[in-house]
Structure formats: C-alpha cells, structure tokens
Amino acid sequence: MTSVRHQPRGALARLFSLLIALAACLALTSLMSTASAHGVADGDKGYIQETTGFLFAPFVYLGAKHMVTGYDHLLFLFGVIFFLYKMKDIGIYVTMFAVGHSVTLLFGVLANISVSPYLIDAIIGLSVVYKALDNLGAYQRWFGFQPNTKAATLIFGLFHGFGLATKLQDFQLAPDGLILNLISFNIGVELGQLLALGAILVAMGYWRRTRSFWRHAYTANVVLMSLGFILTGYQLAGFFLV
Amino acid sequence: MYNANKPDPSDLPSTARLLKSTAIAAVTAFAILVTVVLPAEYGVDPTRVGSLFGLTEMGRIKMQLAEEAAADGAAPAEIIVSEHATDAVVQATSVEAAASDETSAAETNASAPAEPAALVWRDEVSFTLAADAAAEYKLVMKEGETATFEWFTDGAKANYDTHADRPGLDYYNYEKGSLARQEGTLTAAFDGSHGWFWRNRSGAPLTITLRTRGEYEEMKKVL
Numbered sequence: 001m002t003s004v005r006h007q008p009r010g011a012l013a014r015l016f017s018l019l020i021a022l023a024a025c026l027a028l029t030s031l032m033s034t035a036s037a038h039g040v041a042d043g044d045k046g047y048i049q050e051t052t053g054f055l056f057a058p059f060v061y062l063g064a065k066h067m068v069t070g071y072d073h074l075l076f077l078f079g080v081i082f083f084l085y086k087m088k089d090i091g092i093y094v095t096m097f098a099v100g101h102s103v104t105l106l107f108g109v110l111a112n113i114s115v116s117p118y119l120i121d122a123i124i125g126l127s128v129v130y131k132a133l134d135n136l137g138a139y140q141r142w143f144g145f146q147p148n149t150k151a152a153t154l155i156f157g158l159f160h161g162f163g164l165a166t167k168l169q170d171f172q173l174a175p176d177g178l179i180l181n182l183i184s185f186n187i188g189v190e191l192g193q194l195l196a197l198g199a200i201l202v203a204m205g206y207w208r209r210t211r212s213f214w215r216h217a218y219t220a221n222v223v224l225m226s227l228g229f230i231l232t233g234y235q236l237a238g239f240f241l242v
Numbered sequence: 243m244y245n246a247n248k249p250d251p252s253d254l255p256s257t258a259r260l261l262k263s264t265a266i267a268a269v270t271a272f273a274i275l276v277t278v279v280l281p282a283e284y285g286v287d288p289t290r291v292g293s294l295f296g297l298t299e300m301g302r303i304k305m306q307l308a309e310e311a312a313a314d315g316a317a318p319a320e321i322i323v324s325e326h327a328t329d330a331v332v333q334a335t336s337v338e339a340a341a342s343d344e345t346s347a348a349e350t351n352a353s354a355p356a357e358p359a360a361l362v363w364r365d366e367v368s369f370t371l372a373a374d375a376a377a378e379y380k381l382v383m384k385e386g387e388t389a390t391f392e393w394f395t396d397g398a399k400a401n402y403d404t405h406a407d408r409p410g411l412d413y414y415n416y417e418k419g420s421l422a423r424q425e426g427t428l429t430a431a432f433d434g435s436h437g438w439f440w441r442n443r444s445g446a447p448l449t450i451t452l453r454t455r456g457e458y459e460e461m462k463k464v465l
Contacts, residue, residue, distance in 0.1 A: 043304055046303070047300050050303055050441060051443070085249045085250070085253035086253060199267060202267055206260055
C-alpha cells in the first residue's frame with residue numbers, strides 16, 4: 001500500500017481532489033443568498049418569507065434540494081456505502097442515517113435549538129473524517145477494536161440532522177403550518193438522499209468492477225478524509241472569523 | 243482496509259445491469275429537471291406538472307426576488323413626502339421643520355378644547371400596489387424619538403416588514419408579518435430612517451394607506 005511506485009500517483013490524485021473540493025466550496029458560497037438593502041432575501045429564503053401556510057410540494061422540493069446540494073451529507077453517505085456491496089446492507093445503513101437526521105431535524109427546528117451552524121457543520125466535516133478512517137481500518141490498527149459501524153452511522157446522522165435544522169432555522173419559518181411543512185421538508189430530504197444514493201451507487205457499480213477499485217480504495221478514502229478536514233477547517237474558520 | 247472485504251464478483255452488478263441503470267438514471271434526471279427543478283427555480287414549466295404542485299409559483303417568486311436584488315444595486319431615489327401631504331385630514335397647523343416646534347404643535351393640538359379627540363395626522367400617503375409589487379416608506383428619526391402610525395389595506399393582507407437603516411447598517415428589523423391593518427408607535431432604536439416595506443401577494447391590486455404623526459423630521463418614499 002505504501003510502495004514508492006504508488007505514491008506519486010496517489011499524491012497527484014489527492015492534490016487534484018483537493019483542488020476540486022476547494023472549487024466546489026467557492027462555488028457553493030457564491031450560491032448562498034444574501035439580503036438586499038431592504039432586508040428582502042432572495043432565493044429560497046426570500047420565497048419562504050414571502051409565503052405563508054402549509055406548502056407541501058415546495059417544502060418537499062427544498063428538503064430534496066438541501067440534501068442533493070449538501071456536499072457534506074453526500075460525502076458521509078459516500079463513505080458509509082464505500083465498502084457495502086449488498087443492497088440489504090446499504091438499506092440498513094442508509095436507514096440508520098435517515099432515522100438519525102430525521103429525529104434531530106424535527107427536534108432541532110421545533111425545539112428551536114440554538115447552536116452555531118458553523119460548529120455543527122464542523123462536526124459534520126469530522127463525521128466524514130471518522131468514516132474515512134473507519135474505512136481504512138484505522139481504529140482496528142490504532143486501538144485494536146472496531147467501533148460499531150451501525151451505531152456510528154446513527155449517531156453521526158443525529159449531527160447531520162442538526163445541520164439541516166440550522167439551515168432551516170435560517171429561513172425564519174412562520175409558525176403557521178410549521179409542523180406540516182417540516183414533515184414535508186423531511187420527506188424531501190429522504191427523497192433527495194435516495195436520488196443522490198442512486199447516482200453514487202451507479203458510479204460505484206462501474207468502479208468496483210475494475211481492478212483500479214481495490215488498488216485505489218485506500219487512496220480514495222485518504223482523499224475523502226482530506227475533504228472532511230477541509231470542510232471542518234472551512235466551518236471552524238467561519239465560526240471564529242464571522 | 244483491514245476490516246473491508248474485496249467485493250465478490252457475484253455481489254457486483256453485471257455490465258448489462260449497470261448500463262440499464264445508467265439509462266434509467268439519465269432519463270429520471272431529465273424528467274426531474276423538466277417537471278420539478280425548472281419550475282421551482284426559474285418558474286419555467288413546459289409540462290405543466292410543476293404548476294400542479296405549486297412549484298412554478300415558487301420559481302416565479304424567486305426569479306422576481308432575484309431581479310429586484312439586482313436592481314437594488316442602484317441607490318433608490320428618496321422622495322420627500324412630507325411636503326406633498328395629500329389629504330385634508332392633515333391639519334393646516336403647519337408644522338415647521340424645527341423639532342421643538344413640532345413637539346409644541348402636537349401639544350397644542352392635544353390640548354385644543356373645542357375639537358373632539360380627532361386624530362391629527364402629520365403625513366398621509368395612499369398608494370396602490372399591483373400584484374407582487376412592493377413599496378417602502380420611512381421616517382427620518384433620531385434615536386429615542388417616537389412616531390405614531392396606522393396603515394391599512396383596502397381588503398387583503400399585505401406582507402409587511404417594519405425596519406430601519408442608516409449609513410453603515412442596511413437593515414435592522416423591528417417586526418415582520420402579514421396583516422390588513424396595523425396601528426401603534428414606532429420608537430427609533432438609532433438615528434436613521436425607520437419605516438415599512440409592504441409586499442402585495444394577494445394576487446390582485448391592493449391599496450395601502452399610511453398615516454403618521456409624532457417625532458420625526460420627514461417621511462420619505464424609498465420604493
């Protein structure tokens with residue numbers, strides 16, 4: 001795994017992925033909506049503030065959009081299914097994740113939990129690092145034991161849900177129709193998750209059939225870990241600087 | 243990797259299955275793009291499915307907000323309203339610009355014995371908002387000054403945002419909501435412009451009337 005012949009290619013792959021991740025971060029910050037001089041936000045936040053009542057399809061859409069464009073959630077999901085080949089296993093783990101984030105999404109918004117979104121997103125970044133290290137077998141190597149992967153997925157799912165909740169709290173939802181809108185949003189999150197998972201699994205299906213999968217599985221998880229660290233650093237910087 | 247298993251070939255999908263999955267994914271993605279994403283983001287709905295779910299309305303509103311945000315780059319012209327008070331409800335006891343005169347004039351009005359407790363408004367303005375249009379009027383006030391106001395529509399609720407700004411602070415929120423009528427007092431949290439932004443989402447033209455009196459320098463039309 002650490003032969004000299006492999007290292008230059010591995011390092012290049014890592015550098016390339018780091019650059020892509022950086023570009024993605026920058027692109028995403030430019031998409032975030034800002035308030036105009038009259039305090040009228042545009043984009044999804046603006047739409048939410050201009051409407052009232054229970055709006056099923058719009059909230060389902062918003063939930064799906066949050067999941068599909070939530071690269072931190074997608075990276076964790078990618079890490080979770082990386083070495084899962086049977087649909088049954090994938091189903092179990094994805095359900096653990098879904099249960100976790102649904103609970104804290106609903107609880108976080110309804111109980112109006114007030115946590116810094118930067119801190120939560122930093123923890124989500126660390127969840128990606130955790131999963132990558134888990135895939136590398138680091139815990140068995142370092143500590144001699146393997147933490148329960150299902151439990152880890154559920155627990156980190158709880159943090160992902162808080163992350164979703166802070167994004168939704170930012171929208172300043174009206175109390176009118178809140179619970180129904182929240183449930184619709186949650187349904188959307190699960191739909192978005194299924195869509196993203198489908199795309200990931202198709203891509204993984206192709207990759208796993210090649211020899212390069214097993215050869216590069218290690219490097220791929222190192223890249224995943226780097227992306228997790230970048231996310232964590234980016235969010236912590238936001239916490240201290242903003 | 244020490245806890246991972248190399249995939250057993252029987253666990254992996256066949257080439258045929260993968261290609262079929264890719265085709266399904268591509269078709270699904272296109273269908274979602276056209277029926278869901280285009281309506282919800284851009285208000286474009288070629289199949290009419292988006293309208294069925296109310297997604298096209300979402301996209302339409304978002305596009306409008308985006309246009310307004312872009313147009314916001316140019317500083318809006320501020321028109322002084324106080325000099326153009328339109329209604330006879332505003333008393334002829336002409337209020338001078340100096341603050342001290344304003345307070346004494348208000349006190350005079352309050353103690354005038356012959357009149358019944360008729361409200362004397364300093365400024366009144368009435369305007370009609372087309373569907374989805376917005377307007378904004380503000381009072382120039384010093385910190386701590388209090389103005390009394392009432393505003394009402396000719397029927398439907400208007401989305402309102404009572405807020406303030408000053409050089410260096412674009413937006414300071416007092417209150418937001420959706421009402422057909424509101425009356426009360428507004429106390430300035432700092433030296434600046436304090437007032438109301440209204441948006442008509444009722445789907446039909448809406449006439450709003452605003453009346454103010456109290457401690458402020460002037461009323462200006464911001465939007």
